[in-house]
Amino acid sequence: MIYKSIKALEKNLKTKVLLIANATRPDIAVDLNELAAKHIRTLCKADEKYTVVLFGGGGTIGFADSTKRTLGSFDAIVGDRISGSHSLLALCAETIHMSRYAAIGAFDSGLFWLPEAIIDGFTYDDIPALGGLNTEHDPTMPGRVAQLRSLQRRAKIWLEANATTFDSDRLKSVNLGLDTGLSEAQISKLGFTTQSFHAPALLELLQVLDEKLGNKSAPLKRYSESDLADEVEFEFAAEVPGAIISTSDRSFTYELDTGNPHPDTGQFVGGWSESLI
Numbered sequence: 001m002i003y004k005s006i007k008a009l010e011k012n013l014k015t016k017v018l019l020i021a022n023a024t025r026p027d028i029a030v031d032l033n034e035l036a037a038k039h040i041r042t043l044c045k046a047d048e049k050y051t052v053v054l055f056g057g058g059g060t061i062g063f064a065d066s067t068k069r070t071l072g073s074f075d076a077i078v079g080d081r082i083s084g085s086h087s088l089l090a091l092c093a094e095t096i097h098m099s100r101y102a103a104i105g106a107f108d109s110g111l112f113w114l115p116e117a118i119i120d121g122f123t124y125d126d127i128p129a130l131g132g133l134n135t136e137h138d139p140t141m142p143g144r145v146a147q148l149r150s151l152q153r154r155a156k157i158w159l160e161a162n163a164t165t166f167d168s169d170r171l172k173s174v175n176l177g178l179d180t181g182l183s184e185a186q187i188s189k190l191g192f193t194t195q196s197f198h199a200p201a202l203l204e205l206l207q208v209l210d211e212k213l214g215n216k217s218a219p220l221k222r223y224s225e226s227d228l229a230d231e232v233e234f235e236f237a238a239e240v241p242g243a244i245i246s247t248s249d250r251s252f253t254y255e256l257d258t259g260n261p262h263p264d265t266g267q268f269v270g271g272w273s274e275s276l277i
Helices: 002-013 035-043 061-071 085-090 123-130 141-162 184-189 202-210
Strands: 016-022 050-055 074-078 096-098 103-105 192-198 223-225 232-234 239-246 250-261 270-277
Touching: 002 016, 002 050, 002 192, 002 202, 002 239, 035 239, 050 061, 050 085, 050 202, 061 085, 074 085, 085 103, 085 141, 096 202, 103 270, 141 239, 184 239, 202 239, 232 250, 239 270
Parallel strands: 016 050, 050 074, 074 096, 096 192
Antiparallel strands: 016 239, 223 232, 239 250, 250 270
8 A cells, every 4th residue: 555655655755755753652662773774775766756655753863864865956845744764864965845744843843762872972072951850869860861962962953954944933843842843834834835736645655554553543552451460461472663774665664572572661562574565
């Protein structure tokens, strides 16, 4: 169904289409990184211009940077609210096609999963800005907040070097929060080239992605109550799609292993697999 929707969009737009999508539900959220960007190099031909369908949020600046260098000049389609590295990429597009449901959220919203931080030279300068934060109950908090501050600063610098000059304060997380964004009309007023886009193939694709990436599903069970008092039964491990990068004939899927949570964050660990139509 994903391939079918991508092909329909290609026919509508008369360009090659690349889908970049990741799950955003807290228990299975996936941050796209430079490894994901290398799969885009595999999928995309150097002599083709692509229209990129962006679906999701989070992700590293390195993912946006590597993807932009791979694609060069590209257009973007935003069907729903995006944020993070997806917003960075959208704001670098020549034309941003947006549905009536679309919004571009904060480009500096940070990672879904921020690892425990060692106070190193890259984050140390942000520690004084915490204003004496009480860390009695979470000694890792200064490092994690410093990591976020560092990411936000670098995201702004990267955007200034790669996108149209605009009032970036309008799209910062400190102003938008993590759950709102600007519409097509508002993005246009910031100086970007936008176009309303309401193709049925896009709505079909959004519905398929919501289902496939579990955004409409209940959180995964890790255990259930046993018939025996004071005991629980752990759920069987399963592979759950956490991200999809696809063209109309080839794709990579990031499969989360629910039997392999990270010992520190609880995030499910996974890996990429390739599929052909």
